[in-house]
Amino acid sequence: MVERNGLADASKLVRRATLANDPVLIRQIDDVLKQDGHAAAVDELLNRSIDNATIPFNWADEFSALRNYHSWWVDRILEGRNPVQEKMTLFFHSFLTSSRGSSGGKYGSIAQQMNLFRRHALGSFSDLLLDFVKDPLLMRFLNAQQNVAKRPNENLARELMELFTTGIGPYNETDIRNVALAISGWRLDNDIGRVYYDETKGSSESFSFLGETRVWNLDSVVRKLLDHPATADRITQMLWEDLVGEGSAPAGLGKGWHDRGFDNLWLVEQILKSQQFIDSNHYVRPRTGFEYFMNVQRVLGFPTDEDYRPRNLGHLPWDPPNVAGWPSGERWIDVGSILARSQVLQYDYKKVEGGTTAGAEEILDRCAIFEVSNDTLTAISEANNAVDVGDAGKAQLRWWIALSSPEAMLT
Amino acid sequence: MTSQFDPELAKKLKEDNKRATRRKFLMGLAGTGAISAATVYGITASDGSTRSFGSILGSPGNNTGSTGTTLLGGNANAAQLPAADYSDRILVLIELQGGNDGPSTVIPYGDSAYYDLRPNLAIPAEEVIPIDDQVGLPAQFAALSQRRFAVVEGIGNTLDSLSHFDQQKLWHSGGGGRVGFVSQLGTELAEKYGTDGLVTLSVAGYAPQLIGADEGSLTLSGANQLKALTRNDWIYPGYRQAVTRFRGGPLTSRIAQSYSQIGSIVNDLPEDVEIDNESRMIAEGRQLGNQLWVAAGMIEAGTGARVIHAKIGGFDTHEAHVSRHANLMTQIDAAVDGFLARMEAAGLSDRVLVALTSEFGRRGAENGGGLDHGNGSTLMVFGPVNPGRHGVYNSLSNLDDRGNLRTEIPYSSYLRTLAHDWLGAESILPDDESITGLI
Numbered sequence: 001m002v003e004r005n006g007l008a009d010a011s012k013l014v015r016r017a018t019l020a021n022d023p024v025l026i027r028q029i030d031d032v033l034k035q036d037g038h039a040a041a042v043d044e045l046l047n048r049s050i051d052n053a054t055i056p057f058n059w060a061d062e063f064s065a066l067r068n069y070h071s072w073w074v075d076r077i078l079e080g081r082n083p084v085q086e087k088m089t090l091f092f093h094s095f096l097t098s099s100r101g102s103s104g105g106k107y108g109s110i111a112q113q114m115n116l117f118r119r120h121a122l123g124s125f126s127d128l129l130l131d132f133v134k135d136p137l138l139m140r141f142l143n144a145q146q147n148v149a150k151r152p153n154e155n156l157a158r159e160l161m162e163l164f165t166t167g168i169g170p171y172n173e174t175d176i177r178n179v180a181l182a183i184s185g186w187r188l189d190n191d192i193g194r195v196y197y198d199e200t201k202g203s204s205e206s207f208s209f210l211g212e213t214r215v216w217n218l219d220s221v222v223r224k225l226l227d228h229p230a231t232a233d234r235i236t237q238m239l240w241e242d243l244v245g246e247g248s249a250p251a252g253l254g255k256g257w258h259d260r261g262f263d264n265l266w267l268v269e270q271i272l273k274s275q276q277f278i279d280s281n282h283y284v285r286p287r288t289g290f291e292y293f294m295n296v297q298r299v300l301g302f303p304t305d306e307d308y309r310p311r312n313l314g315h316l317p318w319d320p321p322n323v324a325g326w327p328s329g330e331r332w333i334d335v336g337s338i339l340a341r342s343q344v345l346q347y348d349y350k351k352v353e354g355g356t357t358a359g360a361e362e363i364l365d366r367c368a369i370f371e372v373s374n375d376t377l378t379a380i381s382e383a384n385n386a387v388d389v390g391d392a393g394k395a396q397l398r399w400w401i402a403l404s405s406p407e408a409m410l411t
Numbered sequence: 412m413t414s415q416f417d418p419e420l421a422k423k424l425k426e427d428n429k430r431a432t433r434r435k436f437l438m439g440l441a442g443t444g445a446i447s448a449a450t451v452y453g454i455t456a457s458d459g460s461t462r463s464f465g466s467i468l469g470s471p472g473n474n475t476g477s478t479g480t481t482l483l484g485g486n487a488n489a490a491q492l493p494a495a496d497y498s499d500r501i502l503v504l505i506e507l508q509g510g511n512d513g514p515s516t517v518i519p520y521g522d523s524a525y526y527d528l529r530p531n532l533a534i535p536a537e538e539v540i541p542i543d544d545q546v547g548l549p550a551q552f553a554a555l556s557q558r559r560f561a562v563v564e565g566i567g568n569t570l571d572s573l574s575h576f577d578q579q580k581l582w583h584s585g586g587g588g589r590v591g592f593v594s595q596l597g598t599e600l601a602e603k604y605g606t607d608g609l610v611t612l613s614v615a616g617y618a619p620q621l622i623g624a625d626e627g628s629l630t631l632s633g634a635n636q637l638k639a640l641t642r643n644d645w646i647y648p649g650y651r652q653a654v655t656r657f658r659g660g661p662l663t664s665r666i667a668q669s670y671s672q673i674g675s676i677v678n679d680l681p682e683d684v685e686i687d688n689e690s691r692m693i694a695e696g697r698q699l700g701n702q703l704w705v706a707a708g709m710i711e712a713g714t715g716a717r718v719i720h721a722k723i724g725g726f727d728t729h730e731a732h733v734s735r736h737a738n739l740m741t742q743i744d745a746a747v748d749g750f751l752a753r754m755e756a757a758g759l760s761d762r763v764l765v766a767l768t769s770e771f772g773r774r775g776a777e778n779g780g781g782l783d784h785g786n787g788s789t790l791m792v793f794g795p796v797n798p799g800r801h802g803v804y805n806s807l808s809n810l811d812d813r814g815n816l817r818t819e820i821p822y823s824s825y826l827r828t829l830a831h832d833w834l835g836a837e838s839i840l841p842d843d844e845s846i847t848g849l850i
Contacts, residue, residue: 143729143781151779155729173813286662314616323727333662335629336613338669373663379653386649397646401653404670406663 001282002377007370009033010041012282015368015411016243017045017272018083019090019294023368025080042272046265050122051082057111059193066100069111071305073317078298088121088264089114090290091242093317095163095235096132097325100318102141104190109137110318112193125235125262126226129164133222134186136193142323145188149203152180160222163324166230170210178207182216232258236267241328243271245284245411250274282371283410286332289315289340291411296344296403299366300352309344313337333409345403349396356392363398369407376405493761493795493850497835498604501710503719503765504593504829505699505747506615507739509727511769513788513816514807515736517562521545524807528776532732542800551740554748561796561849565803566825567787567818568771592826592839593718599836600717609672609715614702615722629672629716631705692749699723700746707753710763717834726769730781743767747793754794764833764850765793768825775810787816790825792849801849820846 010030015021033041055072057065077086096117103109113135120128132138133156139145142156157180161171171179185202188195197218206215210224225231232254240249249271257267271277287295293310296302302309310316314337315326331337349355354362360380364372383397402408493500519525520536521544539547540556546564548556597611612629654670657663686693692700702721709716723742728735747765754763772788787805803819811817827843830836832850 146730146779146781153729153778153781154783283659283662330662330665333665333669335669335672336616336631338666339629339631339673342673373657373659375656375658379656382653383646383649386646389646389649393646397649397653400646400650404650404654406657406659406666409666410662 002372002374004364004370004372006030006034008282009038009278011368011370012280013041013045013272014083016245016277017087017268018080019077019087019291020080020083020298021295021368022078022080022083022298023365025083026368026370038278039273042269045272046084046269048082048084051076051085051118054115054118055111057108059106059108059112061106061108061111063107065107066110067305067307069114070307070317071303073114074294074297074304077294078304082122084268085118085121088268089117090317091239092121092125092128093117093325094288094328095238095325096129096138097163097320097323098135098137098141098318099320102137104140106136106190106193109135109140109190109193113137114318120264122265122268123263125257125264126223127262129226130219130222132164133160133183133218134195136188136190136195139186139188139195140190144183144186145190147180147184147186148201149181149184150201152177152184154180156180157183159323161225165222165225165234166228167234170228170230175209178209179216179221181205182207182209182221183218186218226258226262229255229258232262238328239267240271241285243268244274244277244280246280247276250276283406285328285411286330287409287411288326288328288332289313289337290317292332292341292409293344295368295408299403300345300347300355302347312340312343314340338409341409342400342404345400349392349399352399354395355399356395358395358398360398360402363402367402367408369402369405372405372407376402376407379405493764493833499762500834501717501719501759501763502829502834503703503706503721503750503763505743505765505767506720506722507726507743507767507769508722508724509769510771510773510784511726511767511788511790512728512732512736512773512782512785513564513566513790513805514775515549515732516740516791517542517546517564517789518549519546519804519807522807528807530777531780532777532782534733545804546800549737549740551737552744555744555793558748558751558793559796559798561792561798562789562800563792563802563820563825563846563849564789564800565787565805565817565819566790566822567805567816567820569818569821592830593720595839596718596830596834596836599838600834603835604717609709611718611720612706612709612714612716613720613722614705614709615720690749691745692752694745695741696746696749697742699742700749703746703750707750707757710759711753711757727784728773728781729783730779732777732781751793761795763794764796764829766829767791772816775807775814775816785815786811787818792829796850797848801846 007026007030010033011026013033014026014029018025029041029044032044053076055069057069073086077083098113100107100110116131116135117128120131133144139156142159143153144156147153147156154176157176160183161176161179162168181203182205185198185200186195187198187201202217204215204217206213209216209221210228212224214220216224233249234254236249236254236257240247240253253267253270256270257263260266290310290313293313293315297304297309307316311319320326354366358366360377363380364370369376380398380401383394383401386394386397389397514525514529515532515534518534518539520534520539520541526533534549538550540550540552541547542562546562593611593613601610609629612631614631616631651670651674655667655674657667657670686701686704688694690700692704694700696703699721706719706721709719723739723746725735725739751760751763751765754760767790769788769790772785773782774785789802805816805819807816809817821843823840823843824846827840828845828849830839832845
């Protein structure tokens with residue numbers, strides 16, 4: 001492995017903790033890193049005001065508005081006011097899912113949920129979850145508004161436990177039935193997006209849940225699940241794997257997060273400042289589809305309202321493949337996903353600055369590759385040997401190789 | 412009915428086949444009429460009469476009798492024996508994602524419990540295409556009911572959990588481990604038949620079943636992906652060469668391997684994947700029709716894929732079950748019938764089996780306009796199967812104490828049957844018994 005321009009450590013931090021992976025930000029962080037050390041560099045990244053802007057929408061927006069919401073968010077990510085906030089938005093959405101297909105024709109509900117995630121991304125996970133379970137899009141996605149005491153619908157109860165909090169283990173099928181009853185009665189007027197509780201449709205039977213017997217309701221069930229250690233531990237581990245790429249979160253980290261009211265900013269800070277993060281190798285896990293996409297987006301500059309690329313990569317936000325959202329890990333590297341990623345690189349390179357002229361050094365800088373293997377360097381330089389190809393073609397080939405390299409596929 | 416598998420013979424036939432190009436071989440086979448004449452597969456009923464199951468006794472509403480001897484609809488004389496050579500067989504798995512309701516697919520219109528438990532959702536008897544006086548197919552299976560098929564009843568999971576993901580993980584991992592069922596199968600087939608090329612293919616765009624595949628697996632999410640790969644001009648060859656040079660740890664190797672597999676598949680790709688949007692297969696088959704169109708093209712071009720996965724979502728019908736399920740049945744009918752017609756035209760009917768899968772069933776009683784997750788279900792297989800009813804009829808009068816249809820036959824047995832009896836794979840799901848008589 002070769003380090004370029006002394007930027008390897010700073011680039012690892014920015015690449016893992018942000019979506020845009022901006023070389024300008026990398027240099028900024030590197031200045032602090034070199035001068036004041038790693039912890040100060042993390043502070044530089046995290047100590048920014050929360051971006052309170054929201055996606056503008058009307059509740060009754062039509063399908064065509066989705067591209068505008070997507071475009072708004074991609075532009076925001078590229079702008080980078082609070083890069084970690086955008087990263088954490090995606091993180092929470094990866095397992096707290098809803099689908100754009102569940103809007104019931106009111107596509108503004110998607111923008112509303114996107115705004116919800118951005119609002120709480122660096123706030124409190126407990127606030128996020130308590131709001132999420134009453135979000136209209138989520139309610140439609142998991143049939144919550146059809147869950148009435150006379151005919152309980154178990155969908156939300158099941159996924160609340162399996163996907164949003166503890167994961168499988170602490171509860172059983174009986175708990176799911178009981179919880180479904182306990183949280184029944186929440187209604188949605190989808191014409192206007194009004195969520196309200198109708199006690200005539202709900203239930204107030206007492207039952208035992210996770211060791212406590214009482215009359216349960218939606219809020220108390222959520223709080224009880226949040227209190228269960230498995231919730232904090234599970235989600236902490238997920239974030240650990242995302243940021244550190246390997247290994248287990250230290251014992252007690254989940255509890256620390258729980259005890260601080262699920263302060264997301266604190267949790268991110270602990271992980272990024274940890275020795276394990278500092279020691280982690282550069283390219284330990286595959287980039288997810290959206291991570292890969294955002295880097296290429298930043299480099300090549302596609303029109304931001306074109307959402308077919310992340311969809312083809314299997315990772316268009318708010319368009320999950322199934323209820324569980326998006327998994328992480330090796331799944332992102334296989335013949336099909338590599339093929340799909342190659343497709344994304346097919347573009348008119350005359351529209352890209354240096355697209356038909358740039359040399360290897362400039363390309364690696366622009367792709368924010370500051371730790372690179374000799375094989376990749378060789379592969380890029382061999383573009384010069386391409387037969388029956390002019391200089392413009394060779395430059396484009398260099399771009400393709402750089403963005404197809406392990407350094408581009410992994411993080 | 413299946414010959415004893417002879418690995419040496421299979422290998423020799425395989426090598427013989429490689430001497431001609433695959434495409435020529437297939438076309439030649441179709442031309443010589445090597446497809447066998449009809450055989451009627453009968454089953455002796457308990458009253459001693461021989462019934463020809465898998466035949467459809469006329470149009471919906473004809474539920475007067477079950478001793479008809481009508482042969483399979485359509486061209487009865489084209490009933491196919493399976494190709495003797497395991498190495499030429501192909502398995503197409505269609506995943507019905509979300510948990511397909513068995514009683515809506517193989518409808519127990521002869522059971523009053525069906526109507527008692529589902530006053531709003533049960534399909535009226537006059538809308539059912541009868542198989543016999545007990546069960547029938549939905550009216551939307553107008554085309555498929557005319558083809559050769561088997562229904563497999565009483566399939567279910569043995570897990571306690573009715574979570575989508577537990578069940579999916581089971582079938583994705585073929586009984587355990589992190590490697591998916593299709594991948595395990597593909598790995599074994601690759602070893603058996605010594606192929607370097609494509610073995611497993613998903614045309615569904617996202618296939619956890621293929622996670623962990625070592626060799627020859629490809630996931631496609633549309634016909635356009637194929638077109639871009641077939642270029643051999645300009646910087647494409649240089650690109651394909653460059654990206655196979657990456658070396659490094661396991662993840663990097665995985666990347667390089669993926670690129671190199673893409674390269675080796677390129678040569679076999681079909682030249683033309685223009686989709687006919689006017690055809691019923693696409694117009695009514697929709698996404699599944701599109702997927703199977705690509706699959707048909709990949710098979711016709713002889714790309715070597717032995718296990719092909721497609722997917723149709725929407726089966727998690729917690730609400731609006733009647734209309735949603737009917738739409739899905741129409742899609743399946745149009746897509747699968749169109750696909751089988753393509754296989755017939757290519758002379759491949761004797762070697763392509765289409766099997767439906769789903770992570771679980773749905774509950775016996777209705778719940779409002781929908782159905783909760785359940786257990787026991789019924790699946791179907793099309794192509795060179797022993798036609799008729801297989802498995803164990805699990806009745807809505809015999810629900811378990813959670814209100815679920817029972818598991819009479821574990822799902823893993825169904826998968827074992829497809830892997831072992833149809834494809835000749837030995838090592839996958841070895842502790843499960845096949846469903847005898849299905850293949």
